[in-house]
Amino acid sequence: MTSLDSALAVSCENLVHVYGTPGNEVAALRGVDLTIDPGEMVALLGPSGAGKTTLLWHLAGLLKPTAGTVEIDGRVLSGLSSPALSSFRLREVGLLLQNPGRNLLANLSAMGNVLFAQAPTRRSRKVKRRRAADLLERVGLAHVAHQVAGLLSGGEQQRLAVAVALANGPRLLLADEPTSQLDPRSAADVIELIQAANVSLGTTVVAVTHDAEVAAALGRTVTIRDGRVGAAGHGGREFLVVGKDGTVTLPPDLMDVFPPGSLATASRAEDGVLLRRVTPGSVDEDLAHPRVEARGVRGDGIPPEGS
Numbered sequence: 001m002t003s004l005d006s007a008l009a010v011s012c013e014n015l016v017h018v019y020g021t022p023g024n025e026v027a028a029l030r031g032v033d034l035t036i037d038p039g040e041m042v043a044l045l046g047p048s049g050a051g052k053t054t055l056l057w058h059l060a061g062l063l064k065p066t067a068g069t070v071e072i073d074g075r076v077l078s079g080l081s082s083p084a085l086s087s088f089r090l091r092e093v094g095l096l097l098q099n100p101g102r103n104l105l106a107n108l109s110a111m112g113n114v115l116f117a118q119a120p121t122r123r124s125r126k127v128k129r130r131r132a133a134d135l136l137e138r139v140g141l142a143h144v145a146h147q148v149a150g151l152l153s154g155g156e157q158q159r160l161a162v163a164v165a166l167a168n169g170p171r172l173l174l175a176d177e178p179t180s181q182l183d184p185r186s187a188a189d190v191i192e193l194i195q196a197a198n199v200s201l202g203t204t205v206v207a208v209t210h211d212a213e214v215a216a217a218l219g220r221t222v223t224i225r226d227g228r229v230g231a232a233g234h235g236g237r238e239f240l241v242v243g244k245d246g247t248v249t250l251p252p253d254l255m256d257v258f259p260p261g262s263l264a265t266a267s268r269a270e271d272g273v274l275l276r277r278v279t280p281g282s283v284d285e286d287l288a289h290p291r292v293e294a295r296g297v298r299g300d301g302i303p304p305e306g307s
């Protein structure tokens, strides 16, 4: 089997997640549609509270959707039995939670943590040790291999968590802010390690990040805003995304043109849609000047000529 045969596709359809109890609900995801190709690397961006962590937990099968589906390699996660789901998580997913310490067994050594993570594999003890030593070396932790994880610094714990997440050679790596506590050099090492897994195993990568360098290294960006896919980026340019139901999230720098609750008209323009604010009761719409023009963008990301 070549690496690309084993790469794993991810898709979410109208994924909705509501936390809390009746009368006290928080809608964290409000209909996320997202398709990630096998072996693709995607950075999830967006402000705090947008729903990034919730989305990542769904991709790991750790939450049940309020509505909609998560499909990994053709399997709808909410339809799997709990043994099948556990096996999926143990054997196919590398998960890096937002708080590095939560990924580790505090009383085990750094080496012990990377060995423990390989328990579900059929590798011999010798192979496991070699792989653990190699991973620790690559995240710059060889010198603390025998120190207890709970006593490592925040940055060291984060690098160890990356080594743990990659220990099984996961087909899907889900990482929540994997470089949040690292200096630029350590962050670059972590990115390099993730890229190497992507190249050698075809690992599909989804990483939440606030770091522009991480986002650039992963290539494709998806911005989550208020529980929806708000924008998507390719090659450093960012585009709005039209949802299945026609919804579009305005970029934050245009929000002043359309304060929440604004009324607007949408009309066909030559190469897109013209959105105009309307003042209720005003007879002449043209007096309401603020407007946004949306131009059509071809699927290849190149705006049509003349734009």
Ligand code: ADP
Pocket (backbone or CB within 6 Å): 019, 020, 026, 027, 028, 046, 047, 048, 049, 050, 051, 052, 053, 054, 055
């Ligand atoms: P992000 O990772 O983008 O900062 P989260 O997915 O953590 O966003 O949170 C999305 C929304 O859901 C936020 O409003 C947050 O307060 C809420 N939320 C997250 N976890 C819980 C929870 N366990 N119970 C209730 N609300 C939650």
Ligand code: MG
Pocket (backbone or CB within 6 Å): 052, 053, 054, 098, 176
């Ligand atoms: Mg988060």
